[in-house]
Amino acid sequence: MSEMFPLTLSNLSVRRRGKTVLGPIDLVIDQGGPMMVIGPNGSGKTTLLRVMHGIERISEGTATWAQSDQANHGYVFQSPVVLRRSVAENLSYPLQLINTPKPQIKTAVDHWIDRIGLTKVKDGSATRLSGGERQKLAIARALIRDPDVLFLDEPCSNLDGQSTREIEALLLATAAAGTRVIMATHDMGQARRLASGVLFVMGGRIIETGSAPDIFSAPKTAELKAFLKGDILI
Amino acid sequence: MNDIAQGLLAALHLIVTFDQELWEISLRSLQVSLTALIIASAIAMPFGTFLAVQRFKYRRLVISIINALMGLPPVVVGLIIYILLSRSGPFGVFGLLFTPWAMIIAQVVIITPIIASISHQAMRELWAEYHDLLISLNTSKWQRIKTLIWDGRRNLLTAGLAGFGRAIGEVGAIMIVGGNIDHATRVLTTAIALETGKGDFALALGLGFVLIGLALFVNMAIHWLSRTEREGRW
Ligand SMILES: Nc1ncnc2c1ncn2[C@@H]1O[C@H](COP(=O)(O)OP(=O)(O)O)[C@@H](O)[C@H]1O
Numbered sequence: 051m052s053e054m055f056p057l058t059l060s061n062l063s064v065r066r067r068g069k070t071v072l073g074p075i076d077l078v079i080d081q082g083g084p085m086m087v088i089g090p091n092g093s094g095k096t097t098l099l100r101v102m103h104g105i106e107r108i109s110e111g112t113a114t115w116a117q118s119d120q121a122n123h124g125y126v127f128q129s130p131v132v133l134r135r136s137v138a139e140n141l142s143y144p145l146q147l148i149n150t151p152k153p154q155i156k157t158a159v160d161h162w163i164d165r166i167g168l169t170k171v172k173d174g175s176a177t178r179l180s181g182g183e184r185q186k187l188a189i190a191r192a193l194i195r196d197p198d199v200l201f202l203d204e205p206c207s208n209l210d211g212q213s214t215r216e217i218e219a220l221l222l223a224t225a226a227a228g229t230r231v232i233m234a235t236h237d238m239g240q241a242r243r244l245a246s247g248v249l250f251v252m253g254g255r256i257i258e259t260g261s262a263p264d265i266f267s268a269p270k271t272a273e274l275k276a277f278l279k280g281d282i283l284i
Numbered sequence: 285m286n287d288i289a290q291g292l293l294a295a296l297h298l299i300v301t302f303d304q305e306l307w308e309i310s311l312r313s314l315q316v317s318l319t320a321l322i323i324a325s326a327i328a329m330p331f332g333t334f335l336a337v338q339r340f341k342y343r344r345l346v347i348s349i350i351n352a353l354m355g356l357p358p359v360v361v362g363l364i365i366y367i368l369l370s371r372s373g374p375f376g377v378f379g380l381l382f383t384p385w386a387m388i389i390a391q392v393v394i395i396t397p398i399i400a401s402i403s404h405q406a407m408r409e410l411w412a413e414y415h416d417l418l419i420s421l422n423t424s425k426w427q428r429i430k431t432l433i434w435d436g437r438r439n440l441l442t443a444g445l446a447g448f449g450r451a452i453g454e455v456g457a458i459m460i461v462g463g464n465i466d467h468a469t470r471v472l473t474t475a476i477a478l479e480t481g482k483g484d485f486a487l488a489l490g491l492g493f494v495l496i497g498l499a500l501f502v503n504m505a506i507h508w509l510s511r512t513e514r515e516g517r518w
């Protein structure tokens with residue numbers, strides 16, 4: 051699966067209504083551990099993730115995966131999209147789309163539903179789940195095709211401590227199992243707990259990148275220093 | 285007041301005595317309107333969904349046309365279909381005029397825009413909810429339409445019921461193209477018009493109550509059917 055990387059963004063810009071929302075960006079992302087995209091609100095984290103995933107229209111430049119023809123990504127949106135179906139059917143949906151054989155679907159669904167602790171409400175409507183349960187369901191649904199990369203957009207922004215801990219554990223296990231986790235967060239504690247690499251975004255530009263220890267203990271740019279000190283409102 | 289009481293009595297009498305004629309025209313009403321409903325739904329529901337999902341150049345125009353067609357006066361629809369189906373008309377060779385099929389065609393023309401418009405509205409909301417996820421999962425256009433139709437089936441049912449209510453209560457168009465012929469094209473609404481014309485208000489009212497009862501019965505039956513499969517089963 052490592053053949054998917056590197057992802058190369060070259061001279062990439064996204065403009066909306068005459069305003070540059072992202073870019074210009076030149077960046078190469080190589081294989082590695084969990085990568086946290088940090089930055090203030092409105093800095094372009096969501097747009098950057100969507101560009102990487104290939105669901106945001108690029109105005110200029112390119113985003114190229116080493117093996118785009120085999121792209122197998124999962125994506126978890128900031129406010130989870132829940133299909134108006136049962137919990138189990140939410141999980142089976144991505145597999146049905148690619149015509150996975152039924153017995154295989156059942157095995158995968160049973161596995162994931164157990165992992166996110168929703169076995170009891172398996173056949174209940176997913177729209178009745180709590181915020182934390184919805185988010186876990188969305189993550190499991192994004193993982194059920196066993197993607198090479200999992201993008202998450204501030205998955206814990208509205209969740210309580212317990213759900214956040216569970217999701218972080220799930221993400222660490224996911225990373226350990228070989229799926230690249232790329233995640234936007236504005237919770238610096240969470241970034242420290244999960245990150246192996248960090249991308250710091252501000253004003254649509256990549257201001258600083260590096261390994262987590264470097265970024266958090268030896269930030270180079272004035273912007274990152276200010277952001278980590280809490281001088282930039284998020 | 286007295287008239288209404290008499291009407292109720294007349295209706296009761298017709299029902300408990302299994303009045304042959306009442307059964308016949310009630311069944312014909314059901315047959316004609318349910319057939320029209322099925323045909324109109326088969327056209328309008330996928331089309332309304334398609335309009336919600338697909339962007340194309342004249343989409344807004346098409347939507348305005350559908351909304352305008354909702355207001356078509358049934359009498360005019362009847363007249364036009366009469367001309368088209370009459371012996372000298374382009375479809376005269378099929379000999380459909382003054383048959384139940386002519387009435388079905390008229391009702392299809394009247395309720396297709398209604399069902400399409402309500403379906404489109406509902407599907408647009410669902411599409412806004414699902415859009416990001418379905419794009420992210422790399423669904424084909426057809427998979428999107430299928431998903432929306434399936435998950436929005438409750439809303440589509442409402443659209444169908446609105447169409448059915450309009451169809452079974454319609455009188456102007458089917459009077460013209462059906463001719464209200466005894467034992468051939470007489471349905472509840474045209475019979476009511478006839479009895480009112482003859483001055484037999486009790487019988488007309490009786491038929492009216494049967495019509496209302498029938499409409500309510502179909503509504504409840506369909507709702508009940510949808511309730512029994514409420515929770516998604518695995
Ligand atoms: N479709 C759009 N039209 C106009 N502005 C947009 C659009 N999408 C994003 N933006 C703007 O781009 C900036 C970056 O947004 P976003 O990527 O959501 O940032 P973040 O996720 O870091 O909060 C924001 O100022 C936002 O208002």
Ligand SMILES: [Mg+2]
Nearest residue numbers: 095096128203
């Ligand atoms: Mg965001």
